[in-house]
Amino acid sequence: MASSSKLSSAFALAVVVLLLAGGVMPAAEAASAHLHFFMHDTLTGAAPTAVQVVNGPRSHFGDTIVIDDVLTAAASRSSAAVGRAKGQYVWASSGNPELLVTMEVVLTSGPFAGSSVTVVGRDDIAAPVRELSVVGGTGEFRMASGYVLWKTVSLDHPNAILELDVYVNP
Template sequence: MAGGKAALLLLLCAAVLLAPASAADDGLTKFKLYWHDVLAGTSPTAIRIAQAASTNSSSKDEIGRAQGTYTFADQATFGLLMNMNFVFTAGDYKGSGLTIYGRNEVLSAVREMSIIGGTGKFRMARGYVEARTMDSGAKSGETVVEYTVYVKAAAA
């Protein structure tokens, strides 16, 4: 019985300590960005390492770079494992970054992946992104994906 009371007391103390942090944490930031994956032409932004045997305007100002990898992760569907950092080089978030990780089932209209961290203005970030393919790149060699970002970060 004493062990149960001690555990309950510990749980209540933890809840009291965590409550102020939760109440003060209301700063959700939402924005959109467009990811261009160019495999063709004279200035590709991605290279194919291996292949199985079988706005969304690029004229807009660049605000950053996507850095990371994606690998096929499913034998039945067109599912990718995404490991990606959005590194901001201009604009309001210059010098900051977001880390995205998760499954990207490319043929789905909307895919959701986790934000698992960040740097700069996005330090201690958590949230998610919704990805929507705007152009599959079948004709142009340039895939364009709209990312809607929902993120909370620690106050600086």
């Protein structure tokens, strides 16, 4: 028994030495990131970035909209683009104006260019601030978790500008 215990300890020490010598360190906890940008959801005009693909059977319930919305650094559409929001939202309530949002926030500039964050959640559009979940991502945000605080900056029905504060734990 004593030699088995010594062998296990020696093996564990050898693994640690190999990891350190090879430059492969166990993943340290990465710093959290706060991303801030504006999403331009445009269903009308010459170049819409959101398209309704399903009409619900009554009122808006069941309406499904596919998005490829631009994300900008400021609320103005002419400000610098930082990425795209690609996904869909569905009117998922027969009473209140509530959406089920599933989208990928694809970053195209800045320190996280090439990475993405996966966002899923309920958007109660009547609330001043809504919270959605970060459930994953790619690149720097692989296996990320976190949340998005999302609010409407302007609404020119059916077009909207939303402000997103994304808090990610990579």
